[in-house]
Amino acid sequence: MLSVRNLEVYHGDVRSLKDVSFDISPGEVLCLLGRNGAGKTTSLRAIMGLAPVRSGSVVFDGVELTSLPPHAIPKTGIGYVPQGRRLFAEMTVRENLEIGLMARNTDRAILDSIFSLFPVLKSRLQQVSGTLSGGEQQMLAMARALCLDPALILMDEPTEGLMPSMIATIRDVILELRARGKAVLLVEQRMEAVLSVADRVCFVENGETKATMATDALRVDPDLVKAYVGIV
Incomplete structure (x- = not known):
């Protein structure tokens, strides 16, 4: 359904996303999890055309969104x-x-x-x-x-x-x-708000995706959260 690959986004001269990649399928809840400033909100804004993408791709149902104006993206x-x-x-x-x-x-x-x-x-x-x-x-x-x-x-x-x-x-x-x-793409920074709804979690840190894993694995080993983004 949605495939995000190697997103790079700048705010002025500052690179806020340098390598963000993930996928989401119909009937799935995927959570982007990370600290404040990690790049979670910018990732959503890039998908919606509200943050210009310097490089990378956002493909939704076969349509490349980075080539569309922001007002056209909801219509997809x-x-x-x-x-x-x-x-x-x-x-x-x-x-x-x-x-x-x-x-x-x-x-x-x-x-x-x-x-x-x-x-x-x-x-x-x-x-x-x-x-x-x-x-x-x-x-x-x-x-x-x-x-x-x-x-x-x-x-x-x-x-x-x-x-x-x-x-x-x-x-x-x-x-x-x-x-x-x-499909629901959810941004959160609190783990307790994620485990009860998400199927998978994509860890984002410093504008990069570090790992994506099933929430079942995080329930079994909560220390994995600290290992990737150092939050609880």
Whole structure:
């Protein structure tokens, strides 16, 4: 589905990615794990065309994304939930979802599926999104991305700053998306947020991918996390 190979990305004169490579298949949750500044968010931005790729390739369902403008990439079937949610805070929940639908001209019937994941949003349609709780805003950011009916969803630290009960809700939604055959590329820096949802973990350090392994191996030997990126 998605194949990322040897990505190199610069911010000005600073090389932020120097060799990032990984793959993700339908119905799989892959987590990019590493410290702050390791290159995880930049990897997602590069996939979405928001960070110019100096060299390397990003191929999604046979299409080379690095040759496309950023506005064309969601149309290929990739949803993006950025860190910090990036909602239109002065618009209502309904208006935010409408923007998501327009991005790919998705049939409005997709909303039924989305509301089955986030029933609280159906009762908040007329509410201004900036007045939602942090957890509800995260739900809306995910719902807006799902309005594209994507085959692949990129999520940048979706549990950041949330209460434990809301973290559990987000985890359950990710597992349901996987069960529906969606691929999820998840960025995290906390191991405990990863083990319950990810199939595989790709360790990123200093703009490079160091190793990719099944989460089962990390459950058996948690010290592997320290061995690769020195975090717990």
